[in-house]
Amino acid sequence: MNEELSARLRTAAEAHQPDRARILARLERGMSGAPDRHRESSGARPWPRVALASLAAAGILAGGGFAVAAIVQSPPARPDNSGTPAAPSAPSAPWTPPHTTPPAPTTGGPSAPDRSSSTSPSPEVSGGTVSARPDSAHVQDGPLWSAGSLDASSNTYWAQSDITLKTTQPLTALTVELRITQTGAVQSTGHWRTLPADDFTVTVQPEGAAVVYRWTLKPGRTVPAGQHVFAGQYNHAAGRREAKHDGYRVDATGPRGALSVWGGFTPAR
Structure with missing residues (x-):
């Protein structure tokens, strides 16, 4: 055809x-x-x-x-094996996986620190000596209690920082450290304590960016139960001095073992 x-x-x-x-x-x-034109004129045909x-x-x-x-x-014929290539079909769209929300992280890893805990961190160690930390107070340890304050007699040129200790049990070892941050022209003018002077060794020296007072109970001496005060006196640059970076630390030994307290200073009233 x-x-x-x-x-x-x-x-x-x-x-x-x-x-x-x-x-x-x-x-x-x-x-x-x-x-x-050559057809027969007659209508009859053989x-x-x-x-x-x-x-x-x-x-x-x-x-x-x-x-x-x-x-x-008839539908279109299928391509045979004669060698003639069939017309390519239109490419299909690539498969896209459905959007899924990533799983929530597991809780097996380390958790965030519990800031509701009342336990204070221990003070930092500087140069092999445990230093006072005014930003993290721990004012009581068993029978030993402490507080820091500026004496009411402090003025625009001079100040006195007081450490008050209370113990309900005798102490056989005691070290009291007062750290005054160097805020300008800070220089020691003296120190005192309510306990006998002969019972303690006292040092005053600059350490880093602070002037440090340290009272150490001599071997064989005892601090009786009761309230005791240690004070450091110093000049400073004229004007109101901020004591928020000052601090103290007390390490002692009682009948039940080692005791430690530390803290900062409240302004004078």
Whole structure:
């Protein structure tokens, strides 16, 4: 079946109105081999030719009907193995995983420190010596209690820092440290304590950015139960001096073992 016949059959199938008379005329002319002007003037035609033309027309119409149906209704043929590459299909869209919320972190790691705890951190160690820490107070340890304050006699040129100790049990060892931050022209002018002077060794010296007073109970001496005061006196630059960076620390030994307290200073009233 050539391309012209396929096109005509397709057109005929779409029109759904085949011209049977025209097809019969074309077949008759083809079988007679003569043009239209040489046709016989008589309306009679030999019977064999008419019968043969009718059968041929019926066969062509039937075959054409099947061909048109095959052309119109048949699905596209699958590619064969003749070597002709098939047309590439359109690429499918890449698969995208659905959005999911990442799981919450587990709680197996280290937890944040509990800031509701009332336990104060221990004071820092500076140069091998445990130093006072005004920013973290620990004023009581068993029978030993402490407090720091500025004496009421302090003024714009001079000040006195007092450490008050209370113990309900005798102490067989005691070291009291007073640390005055160097805020400008800080210089010691003296010191005192309510306990006997002969019971203590006293040193006053600069250590880093502070002037440090240290009272150490001599071996074989005892601090009795009761309230005791240790004081350091010093000059400073003119004006109101802030004592928020000053601090104290007390290390002692009682009947039940070692004791330690530390803290800062409250302003004078």
